[in-house]
Amino acid sequence: MLALIPALSSLTLQGTFVTAILALPGCFVLSARLLENLWRLLRPVLPRRQHLQAAVLAVAGLLVIGVSAVRADSDLRALTQQRISFLQHAAPAFQRYLAENGRWPERPEMLVPAYLPQWPDYLRIEPPLAGATRVRYEQGRGKQPPQVIFFALRGPDATVRFNLADGSITRDR
Known part of the structure; x- marks a missing residue:
């Protein structure tokens, strides 16, 4: 997963507004997955390892998108x-x-x-x-x-x- 972070951030650095628009559906999917996994974790059942892994991956995905946008704007x-x-x-x-x-x-x-x-x-x-x-x-x-x-x-x-x-x-x- 960490190997994908530089590759994903370089996509946004190509410098087009279109890239940001194309990345928007992925942001929505990752956000929905994050909320879904957080809901599962907060349920009164014991948290399962796969739910925790999915939540961590969803948060990492959102961080990649945020870091990419900030880095591209600073460039x-x-x-x-x-x-x-x-x-x-x-x-x-x-x-x-x-x-x-x-x-x-x-x-x-x-x-x-x-x-x-x-x-x-x-x-x-x-x-x-x-x-x-x-x-x-x-x-x-x-x-x-x-x-x-x-x-x-x-x-x-x-x-x-x-x-x-x-x-x-x-x-x-």
């Missing part, structure tokens, strides 16, 4: 800080591009190598179904500044909008 929090730190460093490069070209870049990669040495993989613009680690770039039009948008936490209402014109950060929660 996403660290990734968010890394992204914000780089974008704060890169914002002046976007402003220089605007000053020299009269428009915002169509893609952030257009700044490499003239304005930035590289555009990191953790900020790679990905398709909309990339999960919790996806990043979007909205090109500024007219006076609208460009923004880099990404998730800071799991769930639909936890996005970060980084304004590349002034370096401001807006969190949707």
Whole structure:
């Protein structure tokens, strides 16, 4: 059983909200089994060894799910800080591009190598179904500044909008 804990936690670390949704039925089954086994243990009959083992396994399963979710969110929090730190460093490069070209870049990669040495993989613009680690770039039009948008936490209402014109950060929660 203990050998399964790292394997199960790495599933959640893949970083998609879909993984959490797919794990939800397992959480319900384990919770139901836990309650069932606790009820059997609390009955006025002598506890049997198999009931105790089942209860221990159910509690261990719930702990694995909880630890996986907390660990995955802490990894996403660290990734968010890394992204914000780089974008704060890169914002002046976007402003220089605007000053020299009269428009915002169509893609952030257009700044490499003239304005930035590289555009990191953790900020790679990905398709909309990339999960919790996806990043979007909205090109500024007219006076609208460009923004880099990404998730800071799991769930639909936890996005970060980084304004590349002034370096401001807006969190949707």
